[in-house]
Amino acid sequence: MARSLNSVVRRLVRYFSSAASSLALLGAVSAGAVIEQDRETFEAVRKADLELATIGWRLSVPNASLCDRLEPGLGLQLHTLDQFDSDSRAAAGTYFGFATPVAVEGVVAGSPAERGGIRADDSLVRVGSIDIASLPGKPGTTQRLVATQLAIAALAPDAPIEVEVIRAGAPIKVTVQPVPACRSRFELLLSSGYNARADGTMVQISSQFLEEYTPEQAAAAVAHEFSHNILHHRDRLEARGVDFGMLSGFGTNVKYFRQTELQADLLSVYLLANAGYSPRASIDFWKRFGPSKAGGIFRSRSHPHWRDRVATLEAEIAKLETISARPMIPSLIAERSQPLSGDWQSLLIRAR
Structure with a gap:
């Protein structure tokens, strides 16, 4: 990674006195065309998000027998265009190639999603019976992203799932065989402080832990x-x-x-x-x-x-x-x- 996550956080914090989540901090990214600074910032955040997703995956799957609430383990790290500030949304849409409201930010190595052929920057159309566009969500919020994650988590934990995506403008369908995983979302908080919490359905940890x-x-x-x-x-x-x-x-x-x-x-x-x-x-x-x-x-x-x-x-x-x-x-x-x-x-x- 060309720039460390800490330097990205410091850059963003200059624009914000405080932030509730990485979703708010991303609003500091420049608007318009994707410039090199945008690319470095987007990739730094993608790398950190996937690092946390990988830790979550490694903990969730081998410990499935310890959990009484399970979900289909796919190994997907998702994001939404709505999480970006209006000034940076155009650049993010161009860089990540969003064709639908929710897309694949990254895929955990060796996961069912990777084996099934899903790639980073695929835009989700349907996951099993879930029509992504029909899920509720207020524009400019992460509500649809959370609704997507919860809807996927409610699917059978070990039944094959047909996934439809748009990749480089072309529709693609793949079938993914999930593995049972403990039900929990893992969320990165871009912050130079040390924050970690769990609310019963989500684990949130600040980027400073991954950096330091x-x-x-x-x-x-x-x-x-x-x-x-x-x-x-x-x-x-x-x-x-x-x-x-x-x-x-x-x-x-x-x-x-x-x-x-x-x-x-x-x-x-x-x-x-x-x-x-x-x-x-x-x-x-x-x-x-x-x-x-x-x-x-x-x-x-x-x-x-x-x-x-x-x-x-x-x-x-x-x-x-x-x-x-x-x-x-x-x-x-x-x-x-x-x-x-x-x-x-x-x-x-x-x-x-």
């Missing part, structure tokens, strides 16, 4: 957030009536958030190991991230100290290293339908 950390350490951060979705933590926290945001560090909220954080830590090492990553990537991540990034009075109340998290992960990794079966399924999976107890102390091992 090794691929395995970034995968560890994604695996932690993904664990929240697999364990239905959002639903279970809401069932307990907790307060989110700054209030998460006060009152009875604390014990529930600490429990979910530790459960996500513990499950993440199993997800990493099942996916072929080193589970110790989680240790490496926290030793690098924790000292300077995991502080703050409010965060420290709702999240265990990073040194204690490392000690807890070390102990769990020692356990899983004695297990030969694959995939490894921890007991946490069987408990996800139960109400949160707030018992985080029994999960935590204190650092010495």
Whole structure:
């Protein structure tokens, strides 16, 4: 990549004091014809989006047996022309060759989509029974993109899917044989800060993790957030009536958030190991991230100290290293339908 993702982010941030997502940041791209600066920016974002999609793919497919909500794993990274600011939409349309509202930004290497013959910059017309143009979505928003992702996720996880695309102006039909995958969207947030969250259906992580950390350490951060979705933590926290945001560090909220954080830590090492990553990537991540990034009075109340998290992960990794079966399924999976107890102390091992 000619320009690093960080330099792209810095360039875009000059135009914006804040941004909710990469979709908003892309509005800084120049309007009109595709110039070299546009190409570098578009490709930097495509590369980062596909890197996150690949991590998500690697975690979702081998861990399908740990998930009770499945989708057809295709290996597609999709985007929409509506996500671009009106000033950059013409350049994006030209560069990516949008012929329909939703197109293929990238294809995960070795995935069913790649084996089926789908290529980057193919424009989606139909996926199985889904007519892409008929899906709802307000212009200038990502609503149709999200509707497309959710509609595809609702298809049978292992039945062949006929996909119709437009490629270089010509209609093409291919049949893709998906594989079952854990149901979750993975979204990149273009940001020079460190942000990561999961809402039950989506994992969002900022580009800074991909830029500053090794691929395995970034995968560890994604695996932690993904664990929240697999364990239905959002639903279970809401069932307990907790307060989110700054209030998460006060009152009875604390014990529930600490429990979910530790459960996500513990499950993440199993997800990493099942996916072929080193589970110790989680240790490496926290030793690098924790000292300077995991502080703050409010965060420290709702999240265990990073040194204690490392000690807890070390102990769990020692356990899983004695297990030969694959995939490894921890007991946490069987408990996800139960109400949160707030018992985080029994999960935590204190650092010495």
